Amino acid sequence: MQAKKRYLLVSFGAWLLLLFYLGGARFRHSPSHSSAGPVQNELGAQASAPIRRRWPAWLNPLSSSLSSEEGRSDGEEATHRGLDPGLSPRQKREMKANVYKNRECRMETCFDSSLCQRNGFKVYVYPLQKGEKISESYQKILTTIEDSRYYTSDPRQACLFVLGIDTLDRDQLSFHYVHNVKAKIQSLPLWNDGRNHLIFNLYSGTWPDYTKDLGFDTGQALLAQASISMDNFRSNFDISLPLFSKEHAQKGGERGWLLSNNVPPTRKYLLVFKGKRYLTGIGSETRNALYHVHNGEDIILLTTCKHGKDWERHKDARCDQDNEEYEKFEYQELLHNSSFCLVPRGRRLGSFRFLEALQAACIPVLLSNGWELPFSEIIDWNKAAIIGDERLLLQIPSITRSIHHEKIMSLRQQTQFLWDAYFSSAKKIVLTTLEIIHDRIYSHIARNKFIWNNSPGGLYILPQYSTNLAASPFYYLSLGISPAEEFTAVIQAVSPLLSQSQPIVKLILAVSRSKYCKQIVVLWNCDRPLPSKNKWPSTPVPITVIEGESKSMSNRFYPYDVIHTDAILSLDEDTVLSNNEVDFAFIVWHSFPERIVGYPARSHYWDNSKARWGYTSKWTNEYSMVLTGAAFYHRYYHYLYSYYLPASLHNMIDQMTNCEDILMNFLVSAITKLPPIKVTQKKQYKETMMLQGSKTSRWADPDHFAQRQTCMNTFASWFGFMPLIHSHMRLDPILFKDQVSILRKKYREIERL
Template identity: 55%
Template sequence: MQAKKRYLLLVASCAFLACAYFGGYRARGAGGRASGEGAAGARAFWRGGAEEEERGRRRRPSLRPLSPASCRMDTCFEASKCRGELAVYVYPSEGPASPSYRKVLSALRQSRYATDDPSRACLFVLGIDTLDRDPLSPDFVHNVPQRLQRLPFWNGGRNHVVFNLYSGTWPEYSEEGLGFDAGYAILARASASVSRFRPLFDISLPLFHKQHPEKGGEPGAAVDNNFPADKRYLLAFKGKRYVHGIGSETRNSLWHLHNERDLVLVTTCRHGKSWRNMKDERCDEDNREYDRYEYEVLLQNSTFCLVPRGRRLGSFRFLEVLQAGCVPVLLSNSWRLPFSSVIDWNKAVLWADERLLLQVPELVRSVGAARILAMRQQTQLLWEQYFSSIEKIVFTTLEIIAERIPGRARRDALAWNSAPGALVTLPQYADTRDAYPFWLEAMGTSPPGPNAFTALIYCQLGAPTHPTSPLYRLIKNISRSRYIHRILIMWANDRPPPPRSRWPSTPYSVPLDIIDASVYSPGMGISARFQPHALIETAAVLQLDEDASLTADEADFAYTVWKDFPDRIVGYPARTHFWDDAKGAWGYTSRWTNEYSIVLTGAAVYHRYYHDLYTRWLPPLLHKAVAQTNNCEDILMNCLVAHVTRRPPLKLTQRKQYKEPPQTAGARSPWNDPDHFIQRQSCLNTFAAVFGYMPLVRSRVRLDPMLFKDPVSNLRKKYRQIELVGS
């Protein structure tokens, strides 16, 4: 009987505990849902509307990583905010900011990434200066934790990018020494260590000087074929050493490698306020040896340059060596190199172990001349594409983040590690390399699609009312080309286009389409001439003004030459820029000389990819400058192509006139208007200011058809009609 009672009591107790457990679970679930609804309501603006908020609450798990240290893009980043082009919202500046951080914010606010609407933003950048988090620094900003909590979209740091160059202070210089909790924000920081770096989430930055330019930047010091491979010094280093403390072990031992012949490694103790009190027995000798060598001379005359760690893992010397074209030899164990997730540093640097310092001479002597030249050229490529300005460093950071967002297109290693680099390679343009104009020669292929060009005629003056009008004759000439695929008329006239019956007839295989340019609002500042039209199905675009007097032979010859130079502008009318010392500004001229830097797009062939770059890649300031003048879009296209390729355009034949004379009595060509040239000079200086340098490259190369002017039988000439065109 007692056993039966005990059994019943046990069953009742179990039933009671089960009811309490499951009832409490449901109560907690209801309470959690209620609190979740309140939080979701507070985040309605963040999620972008009530409908998305409700859908996300029902179908998507909340982003709750175990800790910020375990962050990944799928756990700490709200990818649903990133629709379309990458949009970045920069908070209003708050409090003091260092010159370097002002450059960072300025580059972002003037870029194509910037948005003034936080509801459209995918990424958020602080207006609070977080670059220098050393409390001993004059650029240290106080009360950052309190300021972060006042930010309206902070949300624990999600979708925020925090830029940092210096963390920690004497004597540890710890990476954890930010002085605030960055939460789930992406840390773009210099001197990052492998152990503290969150792969595929954080970004490793280079350490750059306060004088580092915001835009443009100085070119690399080594030319493409920088012979000989071996320079006067095999390995060089000149810098300060630390008598004690973190980072002192390696630099204090460099004197063992210095032999004054091919290995020059000199250090000084003269730094800091109390160096005399802290100096050791070698300081005086080291200082004397240090004064014998000039730093810039060593950089330019050394094959390899040592880059040891400083107090932190990174150092300014890394970028200095890259620019000089001296192959870096890194002595900084566990340093996460800048942008290492996309840059193949094995092509540009050598790694050495701090614990095996005496093996460094053997390491550098084992590298052959061919590899030295290849590494030297790679240093120049990486410097110019990703590190020569703060703008490029910031934009590279954003592009790496964009590729990590789920569902976004990614560029392969070839795009990141070969010219012209990933910053000018739009991944949404194509998913194959042969669709771009840059790598066709390296791959040994031709542009995809039909072996033909699309003629795009910009029409804003009039209509082909009779067979003698310039536009009528131009269409008839171009339609006779052997390589014509389609003729597009970009109608930019205020009047509606005439009916199709009034346009000249073209062969059945050459369709003629009319596009209304008015759909492109002038307020947008984006030229209708360079829109990436869906009807352009060929890689080559022959851009023409409506009054151009181009023949079929000239069009065919331009296309034939372009196929060998698909990354450049190839055409007939040429202009040049020059520096005017009297005005202290860039000048523009159409004087007939052997030198040129601009090929006008009124009669030129180029790759259709530049339509995408012109429309989607250029910053808004450049589009605005073109819209205000309604004059300079052809110059801007030349600046764009030269900026991307670092090469000049190509001029064809020596022809002075490529436009028909005005048909109307009293009409005056804009080319003879003095205001026309004043506007174009103004544009040229605006473009140089926005790019940060003058991108145009001068050339004296002119390509003519072989034998086209020789006194031989016409039957031997391929482009007979070019000779008949007046020079």
């Protein structure tokens, strides 16, 4: 009974305290205690809002994000937030509310996707303001966007806007720091509080504390930022970038260092690091403790105090010894010869060591707690890196020693794929950023993580074509499927059809007799009118004739809806092939569906005397191109050729009426990192081509090869590297040219020719 009375008394007391607390809150915010008429009206309309804001911190859903502001006066807080201390309390509240709202930005709340639905995904870059200078790194970013297929010079067509103001380096001590960014941004007529804007940043804050503040209010803009922390990262809105230097390649970039079939998987050193440690200001405590793990044998962790102008004034007892040990090892040699590379935080969460390790196929061991890893939205870093804990530095050696050889090789191979696919150049970093935003906007066709984390990577998979893995030639092996055993022949016709004895008629008849041929498509690019149906030969497969633009060379690679087969046999009208040659080439392609497989081969070479790439048609033991005058390839390359490559290259080809076959070879080799495949042909093929060249073929034009030389160098410049790869392999039918009975041979006609 006594216990029951005590329980009632405690409950009654708690109830009284609650009434007193709520009554006091209402009294503090009643109209009679408010200062101004407009504020009274606002509070009267939203009476419950102030009460919610005055809840205890432990009940406030925003308390975690507001904790850093505690202890500041109104003036200090306003200044910290970029607010004018002279603003009225109401204005301060409204502006602070916007800051908090922007912290919670997501694509669905702070990005207007309707602009992209109306005009497609187009990106506008503001022109540089008069007298404005930008850094080399920011120029690379803007150049990449302006050269991309998403760029538009008309802001009315855009759904994403990029500043012409350099915001990469927001360290006030930096040479590239831009002053008055706030005023410059506010003067932009389309700013709209940053909505649908993308801001790039590599360095934020200033030594020695390196705060996250950029020195201006970014509003509702998306941030593509390096060294961003998980606490400040707005998921499904911001994008984490890698830290890259001004020397980073604009496009192309160096290849990774891992050689194919690199055995054994382990290297001379287990774990290495070489870099600065910090004696003053903010800096990584982990770097100051690396000497505990360094053993001078298979674990080489070196730091130096020798940086900055007054390092000697601050040096500690270990500096001289550390500096001496530091000079004994060459950094590149360590990268080349270590299985793991330590990547501890420096002044900031990110480090240049991260990309250096990826390129060197040295598995990154990340010690930077709270770092939102680059492109974490799409990349599975567990397949390419070891993500450690800064507090457990002493456990790192045992962790790395426990990783099996097969896992080491797998991790190293993934570092090479990621480096080449997304990080080897500023162009790839910027395009990856744009593609991530694109996938968010068009989420119904977004590329999945499998595509992003497997060759050839998300940049070469255009989701408008298909996000079904089985629709691309790159995943047949991993999916355990094969393309259908049928093809469509696409014949380029540029001469009038006058008689049934013309080469194109003979070609159509030969191709139609292939047991794998499903249909024939003729692209009529002749100046003469289209011939009537009775002029075309009768074939066992349907023939579709498409009238094209006579001056367009690229239309032979357009993804026509009439083509339904995975395999395409591209043919020039004067090509001479038998149905046996067609069948054999198709069987070869069926085993290599991601490559170009065909007959006429060409090669490239480097001309030292002219310091440029050269093109040759000489018959040698190696080749790097298989021309599309007689070649099989997957129909996806038609889509890539038409929509991935820029209009400038298409226009160049149309003006020259040349080089479209070279460009297709460049594209396929750039994606696959593999050469095409040449198959055998009849003995007379060379002589036939030479005969045609001496009379009517364009191969007889003296300007033809000069144009192709120019094309080679223009294409290499656009890709940023030479993607073509030499090969010595030629595939022949089994028993071809062997001294056995012709009856035992499957493709008998090849030898008879």
